[in-house]
Amino acid sequence: MVLLLRTFVKTPRQAWTMRRFYSSDITASAMVYSEYGQPSQVLKWHSYRLPALTSNTVHVKFLASPINPADVNMIQGAYPIKPTYQKLDAQDDKLLAVGGNEGLAQVIAVGDHVNELKIGDHVVMAKTGYGTWRTHAAGPASDFQLLPSADNVSMIQKATITVNPCTAYRMLKDFVNLKQGDYVIQNGGNSAVGQAVIQIAKAWGLKTINVVRNRPDIDVLRKELLDLGATHIITDEELSSHETRALIKSWVGNEKPLLGLNCVGGKSATEMARYLGENGKFITYGAMSRKPLSLPASLLIFKNMSFHGFWVSKWADIHPQEEKYQMLQDVTDLMSQGKLAEPKWTQVKWDEETMKQSVDQGISGFATGKQVVLF
Amino acid sequence: MVLLLRTFVKTPRQAWTMRRFYSSDITASAMVYSEYGQPSQVLKWHSYRLPALTSNTVHVKFLASPINPADVNMIQGAYPIKPTYQKLDAQDDKLLAVGGNEGLAQVIAVGDHVNELKIGDHVVMAKTGYGTWRTHAAGPASDFQLLPSADNVSMIQKATITVNPCTAYRMLKDFVNLKQGDYVIQNGGNSAVGQAVIQIAKAWGLKTINVVRNRPDIDVLRKELLDLGATHIITDEELSSHETRALIKSWVGNEKPLLGLNCVGGKSATEMARYLGENGKFITYGAMSRKPLSLPASLLIFKNMSFHGFWVSKWADIHPQEEKYQMLQDVTDLMSQGKLAEPKWTQVKWDEETMKQSVDQGISGFATGKQVVLF
Known part of the structure; x- marks a missing residue:
């Protein structure tokens, strides 16, 4: 024909x-x-x-x-x-x-x-x-x-594979040059991306502080995320308390997290941003609360934090085939090794x-x- | 001795x-x-x-x-x-x-x-x-x-020289690679830094959209800033109107500003951010309204805008002497040529x-x- x-x-x-x-x-x-x-x-x-x-x-x-x-x-x-x-x-x-x-x-x-x-x-x-x-x-x-x-x-x-694991992979890789043992803090720790962040971070030798919404069966969720490889779990309600501040300080010491990942927005996202160290980067990839992010100028000016967004569709549009393939290779390798579980x-x-x-x-x-x- | x-x-x-x-x-x-x-x-x-x-x-x-x-x-x-x-x-x-x-x-x-x-x-x-x-x-x-x-x-x-002109100089130079004819949008257009931004931008072939607070003698202020080299002046109250959107579009066409400078914060700063183009950078160096910056997630995720802070004291602390001297040389040259007036x-x-x-x-x-x- x-x-x-x-x-x-x-x-x-x-x-x-x-x-x-x-x-x-x-x-x-x-x-x-x-x-x-x-x-x-x-x-x-x-x-x-x-x-x-x-x-x-x-x-x-x-x-x-x-x-x-x-x-x-x-x-x-x-x-x-x-x-x-x-x-x-x-x-x-x-x-x-x-x-x-x-x-x-x-x-x-x-x-x-x-x-x-x-x-x-x-x-x-x-x-x-x-x-x-x-x-x-x-x-x-x-x-x-x-x-x-x-x-x-x-x-x-x-x-x-292309949406959630790749979003987690890129956010952990592209914004801050993290080294073994560094902390990352994220909210929506139990979202699909959040779970991928927990697992990929663990595979790469990074530690995670995971903020989740409080709920009656919080201990069940806590165990699930710890089993996935989360280092610490805190609830959004605990975020601004004096005890949590002391607790997080006891975990991170003077090495405050330099990467924050946010899919929630609103007040608790601002509270989370306060835990980032100087020059930290805060990446927003969702807004589950449907509330905007509220940023005190002091975080921007005196702590030199910067606030970015991430959208994997856009990333895929502007990056070459080889880079995409490399990412898929890395992510499938983690899956193959049992380090990134089926959702x-x-x-x-x-x-x-x-x-x-x-x-x-x-x-x-x-x-x-x-x-x-x-x- | x-x-x-x-x-x-x-x-x-x-x-x-x-x-x-x-x-x-x-x-x-x-x-x-x-x-x-x-x-x-x-x-x-x-x-x-x-x-x-x-x-x-x-x-x-x-x-x-x-x-x-x-x-x-x-x-x-x-x-x-x-x-x-x-x-x-x-x-x-x-x-x-x-x-x-x-x-x-x-x-x-x-x-x-x-x-x-x-x-x-x-x-x-x-x-x-x-x-x-x-x-x-x-x-x-x-x-x-x-x-x-x-x-x-x-x-x-x-x-x-070291605070206001140097703040303006660095913010125009360090965040976005601007080319002749590009637009910059800023609020606090009549602040000391704002006036330095207007003049340095003009000297470098950049155009400025300057947001100022409305006031009874707005026409006097408008004339002063235009005389300094401002391209356009709008008031904060006009920022979110349909007419202003059309007006700004008629000025910038498809080349939306990629640099926004904010010393005000609050609602009008968010409104200003909406005028930035994709991948635009929004720099906060003050918070005269004493209100936080409120960021819709869509600006971060879908427009890939990023939000930064600038503090000239910090800049001076971490940059080498030669870079500081070069900046002072450039700024004094502009003063010497009558392009940056005495405040x-x-x-x-x-x-x-x-x-x-x-x-x-x-x-x-x-x-x-x-x-x-x-x-």
Whole structure:
């Protein structure tokens, strides 16, 4: 078919445009939307024939895709990255966005001119906004990021590698030059990123002070996080007390933490910032309290602290492939060595009604674990 | 005398300690304090004989010293730098702190082994906390920082060079790599630092958007700042209006400012931060509103803005002499070329009562100008 096409197609771009809409034999399904809104109201099940393979494209089948909070925000139109509206099949001209941003897929067919991927490879998405709630996808190899091969790494670990573990990895690596034995302080210690921070920090010889919200079963949580490798746990209510100040001083001595990680915001984040040492860096990657960060000028001026944000999607957009691969290699190595555990998760069934309800539920909690669709 | 001493003194340090308390013929006076409190209650006039010159010391006489807000905070014990308590004369063992941190002095005598300074040199203080409200000082050359010689630079300009112009210079230079035509946005546009920012930015080919507090005579202020070289003036009340957003967009187009300078804090500082472009840096060097800075997480995470502090005393402590001299050279050159004007100032008479009252008044306003003691 490719040979036939070449007889009347003028440019490579035209060739690509026309070729892709020859259908393959594969029937794909996807959770799609064409307008912003409440997920259960705007998400629709869409079945279509996957475009035929061309010499420059690959076919992948999805294995597992999580439902992340950002996916919900994106469907609501409340996320800075807009979905990619695309024509999914040859029979229908409608532009549709596929939900989901993170997921694991396996290469099932490779065009003649594709050298970067081979059949059987496990891949994640190269960019945020690609759409991972679908059974199959067809596209150039550059849409996908090869995962390093590694033993003893589960499908769930691979399907949830790009957001939470990579956020934790980068925040621990890119802002402060930490050395063995240094302390890091973070809130949201029991969030998915928080748990990855605890484990990666431990693997790298760093110590963590983890702030969590107080709750009736705090001792259960405390034990879980200590088991993961947390050095110390304190509750947000304890943060500003005289006793906690003395306690933290007894832990860190004169070596105050120089890195603070914040996904909460509001008053307790300010309290946490006060524990950082001179020239410390405070990185915000979330705002679970939905309250802004309040900064006394003295922390900025006299302690020379600086306040930064981190967004892994942006990081991935502006850093070269080699750096991304190195990160994925390091993180899968930690998983492979048992130093970064599979997150708690619950399976979401791949059917229209279950998906709608599950996406509405949206933000995955610690108790139930991350919602992951298995295809 | 030095030769005699050498016969029985063992180490250079001991020699120094003993030698300095041989008195010179000079009677010095200083505004001193030995406990924290309200300036007029704790400041005292102190007359004493200046220590004799030694081979490793210099004598300076002060020409002019301003009264800065930080001087008041230091006397109140509310400043992160503590005063240096010192034994000023041979006749009295009491430890005293001399008020004032900034000032211009002239070298009047130089020990045999001092090569860095010569008689007639104009100097400023090498460190914050030295004490500049005094007629004379004696000490090693390293206590003082030579000023570059320059024509057409007034004594007042030299006496007030190290805090405000140097703060403006560093903030424009050290955080963002600005190029000709780039915009900087700042609040406190009519503060002493703000005025220096306007002038240095203009000299360097940068444009400024200056936020000032609204006031009845706003047009007078507007004209003054435009005459200094400000590109645009807006009031804090206008900051969040739809019209101002459109106006600023019409000025900057797609090249949003990447540097924001804040000495106010509170709500209007947050509003100002919203005008910064992606990856912009927001530098806090004061908090005139006495309110903390409130930061929505979206500015940190999605716009990748970062928030820093600047404190010129700290900068001076950790940077080498050559860098300080280069900065003073650049700033005096701008003054010499008429690009950085003498600040408004009023003279404070050098007597006990006037000093007490003037220091109590403390913070110098734009209307009356900076208070400067002439000796």
